Amino acid sequence: MQPRSVAFSRTTITELMIPAYANFGGKIHGGILLSLMDKVAYACSAKHAGTYCVTVSVDEVNFLMPVEVGDLVSLLASVNYVGRTSLVVGIRVIAENVRTGIIKHTNTSYFTMVAKGDDDRPTEVPPLQLESRDDARRFLEAIKRRELKAGYRDAFDNEKSSLAVDENLSRLASERCVITFSGE
Numbered sequence: 409m410q411p412r413s414v415a416f417s418r419t420t421i422t423e424l425m426i427p428a429y430a431n432f433g434g435k436i437h438g439g440i441l442l443s444l445m446d447k448v449a450y451a452c453s454a455k456h457a458g459t460y461c462v463t464v465s466v467d468e469v470n471f472l473m474p475v476e477v478g479d480l481v482s483l484l485a486s487v488n489y490v491g492r493t494s495l496v497v498g499i500r501v502i503a504e505n506v507r508t509g510i511i512k513h514t515n516t517s518y519f520t521m522v523a524k525g526d527d528d529r530p531t532e533v534p535p536l537q538l539e540s541r542d543d544a545r546r547f548l549e550a551i552k553r554r555e556l557k558a559g560y561r562d563a564f565d566n567e568k569s570s571l572a573v574d575e576n577l578s579r580l581a582s583e584r585c586v587i588t589f590s591g592e
């Protein structure tokens with residue numbers, strides 16, 4: 409398979425934040441941004457893969473700043489990593505206030521996508537051509553993120569199995585919760 413460069417599939421979606429996207433507090437719903445992120449991740453991964461892709465997992469969605477009605481939101485997506493059938497798309501979300509020109513970085517997230525063939529099974533994707541140190545850094549960071557996530561998952565599974573409710577109820581005494589059930 410011929411490698412494809414990061415530039416080949418780099419994708420940007422820009423959308424105006426209209427009043428219909430606002431929550432009761434007048435800011436933009438997180439779900440609107442998530443939906444746009446999913447859309448740009450799909451476009452970018454499908455372009456690289458040359459096939460239909462599905463979203464498998466999303467890393468780190470932290471909304472650092474509120475987005476306002478009237479902002480122009482841009483989602484800049486590029487393939488950071490490819491495995492055999494999976495790709496990691498890094499998405500940087502920025503919101504621009506068109507009157508002041510102030511640009512806010514609202515979040516950066518990483519979507520893992522899997523390419524599907526005509527038989528609906530995972531299918532191989534082209535290797536990624538790394539044309540700059542930044543491309544290589546992002547690829548290495550994606551590998552590290554994947555390793556740390558696997559470690560976290562194993563560590564949490566271990567902790568969870570030792571987290572018997574009855575033996576740990578006392579830990580909740582200083583938390584902001586009220587226990588209204590009795591033993592057994």
Ligand SMILES: CC(C)(COP(=O)(O)OP(=O)(O)OC[C@H]1O[C@@H](n2cnc3c(N)ncnc32)[C@H](O)[C@@H]1OP(=O)(O)O)[C@@H](O)C(=O)NCCC(=O)NCCS
Binds near residue numbers: 464493520522530
């Ligand atoms: C994604 C999906 C095809 C994976 O199926 P699977 O039987 O686990 O397939 P495989 O084991 O061959 O894994 C395929 C790739 O996905 C990766 N993968 C699977 N689960 C993953 C996870 N939780 N996180 C990250 N990558 C994952 C594997 O590492 C593999 O990558 P690689 O080929 O680059 O090494 C399957 O889980 C699926 O269809 N999920 C639903 C996706 C969907 O509908 N998304 C829309 C949201 S509603």
